[in-house]
Amino acid sequence: MLKNKKRLICTAILGVICISLYFDKKQSSTDTVIMGGKYIKEFCMENDKEVDNQEDYYSLERFFRPSSSKIINDRIEKSLYEMYGNKPNxxxxxxxxxxxxxxxxxNYFSVLREAANPLYxxxxxxxxxxxxxxxxxxxxxxLTDEYRKKMDYNKYVKSFENKLHINLVKLNRVPGDKNNPNDIKYFVEIEVxxxxxxxxxxxxxYYGYIHLENLGDIYKIKDMVYNDENYLCAPYHGWSYDAKSFLEIEYGDWCSLIDSEIKIEEDGYEKKAYFKDKNNNEYYVLFYQLTNGVDLKIADYxxxxxxxxxxxxxxxxxCLDKNKVKN
Known part of the structure; x- marks a missing residue:
């Protein structure tokens, strides 16, 4: 039992080191853009324990996608379509x-759905x-004027190289980041x-986050960040990709926050994991399950x-940093 515990602690510490390296790498790769947004390579813990007519055109759904998830970007706006091919200004x-x-x-993704930028x-x-x-x-x-100043049109188009068809399959508003709690932030998952x-x-x-700005009576996109989905990391190295195991180790073993049974409630791809601490305070952590099966932490409540x-x-x-200082 003691041997297993030491092994788990070593694995956890190694995971934190990898996370630190990942975020360092993330900061240094902000110049890489994909589909108009910053590209952030998905982190994978390699040492986890195993645990002609537009209406007719849109009806050809089965040729464009392998999954049965409902497509969200299915709007046909003729006023936008008539502007295709114009210069940005x-x-x-x-x-x-x-x-x-x-x-x-x-509407943004409905415009992009049939766009294609193949390489030669x-x-x-x-x-x-x-x-x-x-x-x-x-x-x-x-995109907002400020976003376009940071990313000129040529760079924007280049970020779509080899992207030939885009389906928006998940869209939810989520809480803002810690430093910007009131930010208008949305989770998206797209199939390309x-x-x-x-x-x-x-x-x-790909999954990611879109940030928007309220410009009086309209909203425009002020930032986008995307991760690509890995299909062979979670099945073989999986505790950090499963909601319950994630909480047991990170919130339980690392932070000693959990003092009850973890109760999981599922509604489609949404998972809420409920638990209590030793003072009987109640919490839940919101997860979204991605198409690749990974439970992605979204927010704490x-x-x-x-x-x-x-x-x-x-x-x-x-919590791990504090434990290392104590030891």
Whole structure:
């Protein structure tokens, strides 16, 4: 039993070291962009314990995707379609397309759905794919002026290289970051058909966060961050990718915060993991299950004196730092 405990602690410490290296790497790779947003490589703990007519065109759903998840970016806006191919400075988005954060995101991805930017040596598809590069000037105008100053149009289009079809499959508002709790932040998961040098198209999944800015009576995108989804890390090295195991180790073993049974409630891809501490305070951690099966932590909540759930920010890696200082 003692031997297993030492092994678990060593694994946890190694995991924290890897996390630190990951975030260092993340900070140094902010110049890499993909689909208009910063690219952050997904972290993988290698030493975890195992545990013609638009309506007709859109009806050809089964050819575009392998999963049965409902597509969200299925809006057909003729006013936007008529602007495809214009220069970015010639595009003016109707305010009705931007009236709520959800409208902005859904319309943005609806524009990008049929966009395609294949590389010269990519042998995927046949003939012109979708609307080719026509949608990009329109999509670019869903970004704030400040965002466009940081990313010029050529860099934006280049970030879509080999992206040939995009489906938005998950969209939820989530709490803002610790330093910007009131930020308008949305979780997204997208399904992408990508080009390949091997004469075949590939399905890839990405998840990320979109931040929006309220500009009076409209909302525009002020930042985007994406991670690609790994399909072979969790099955073989999986405790940190399972909601219950994640809490048992990071919130329990690392922070000694859990003093009750962990109760998991599931609703579609949403998971809420409930538990109590030694003072009988109630918590739940919100997870979203990605297409690759990974349970991704989204936010922490604690019940206040009035019985209402409030967002809090728990950082288990800091518990390990404190334990190392004590030892």
């Amino acid at each position: 010639e595009v003016k988005i109707d305010k009705n397309m931007l009236k709520t954060p959800e409208d902005t995101i859904i 040596n990519t042998n995927t598809g046949c003939g012109t794919m979708g609307d080719a590069k026509g949608p990009y000037p329109v999509a670019y105008n869903f 058909i990508e080009g390949s040098k091997e004469k075949k198209g590939l399905f890839a999944y 604690k019940k206040d004196k009035n019985g209402e759930w409030k967002v809090i920010y728990i950082e288990p890696e800091k």
